[in-house]
Amino acid sequence: MTRNPRPPGAEELGEAELGVKPSFWKKPFALWVVFGALVYSALAFLALEATFGFFDPALTVFALIFLVSGILTLRGNRWAILAGTAVSILFIGSFAPILAGTFVNPANPAFWLAVSAIPAFGLVVVFGVLSLVHWKKGIERKPYLASPRSAGGLLTLAVVGFVIGGLVIGNFAAISINKLLLGGGAEADIQIVRDAALPGTAQPFSPATFTVRVGDSVTWFNADVMEHTVTSDAGTPVAFDSPLLNSGDTFSFTFTQAGTYAYHCAPHPTMTGTIIVNP
Numbered sequence: 001m002t003r004n005p006r007p008p009g010a011e012e013l014g015e016a017e018l019g020v021k022p023s024f025w026k027k028p029f030a031l032w033v034v035f036g037a038l039v040y041s042a043l044a045f046l047a048l049e050a051t052f053g054f055f056d057p058a059l060t061v062f063a064l065i066f067l068v069s070g071i072l073t074l075r076g077n078r079w080a081i082l083a084g085t086a087v088s089i090l091f092i093g094s095f096a097p098i099l100a101g102t103f104v105n106p107a108n109p110a111f112w113l114a115v116s117a118i119p120a121f122g123l124v125v126v127f128g129v130l131s132l133v134h135w136k137k138g139i140e141r142k143p144y145l146a147s148p149r150s151a152g153g154l155l156t157l158a159v160v161g162f163v164i165g166g167l168v169i170g171n172f173a174a175i176s177i178n179k180l181l182l183g184g185g186a187e188a189d190i191q192i193v194r195d196a197a198l199p200g201t202a203q204p205f206s207p208a209t210f211t212v213r214v215g216d217s218v219t220w221f222n223a224d225v226m227e228h229t230v231t232s233d234a235g236t237p238v239a240f241d242s243p244l245l246n247s248g249d250t251f252s253f254t255f256t257q258a259g260t261y262a263y264h265c266a267p268h269p270t271m272t273g274t275i276i277v278n279p
């Protein structure tokens with residue numbers, strides 16, 4: 001028993017067998033996975049912008065590319081799969097620090113997005129690359145790309161299960177983290193307050209102005225559910241720059257020179273504060 005050879009010139013997927021155009025729903029499983037993951041990610045990014053009322057040009061462009069390449073993928077366009085896979089890798093690369101900080105903090109309001117979008121991009125890369133590799137011979141001939149009843153289906157199911165489990169556990173973890181943040185940082189000098197990055201927050205760093213003597217150290221505590229930095233403004237003296245501080249993180253700096261030090265948060269320049277160091 002041998003299969004019918006592909007008729008010459010059958011470029012489109014699914015036309016291999018008997019030259020019959022299959023129904024829309026008979027698309028190879030791999031194309032459904034790439035389509036679903038890309039369209040989900042696109043809609044999730046747009047939903048995030050709508051929920052928090054901000055507009056990020058880069059994020060929006062990525063979302064639109066994901067949306068278009070996802071839809072064209074389901075129509076069997078090889079270039080769309082290539083674009084969707086490449087842009088997914090590019091996105092993970094360029095947003096890695098933000099994604100990583102959000103992924104490890106269930107209290108972050110964008111946790112749901114990080115815990116679902118990162119695995120979704122993983123599926124895009126795996127199924128996208130394998131589809132491109134086997135494209136010439138026909139991906140409908142590889143069971144794990146053609147059908148959900150395969151290793152490919154199991155992998156997808158495992159990833160979806162991971163995401164659902166992550167969301168459920170993350171929800172409980174967020175409750176605990178929020179409780180701890182409320183009572184945390186009592187020994188710190190300056191609190192990065194809840195919702196510090198929101199425009200309505202009068203004192204993102206509290207107190208906004210803090211006075212010490214030369215030789216004293218100052219400690220900041222991040223009581224917010226988002227990541228922030230403590231970064232001295234450009235100019236002299238340029239003194240300190242913390243890494244991204246996640247919820248519950250502290251940062252300390254010892255002042256050895258008198259002066260007035262204005263500082264801000266690197267990702268949120270509207271967050272500002274001042275340290276006065278007296279001799």
Ligand code: CO
Nearest residue numbers: 228229265268
């Ligand atoms: Co900030």
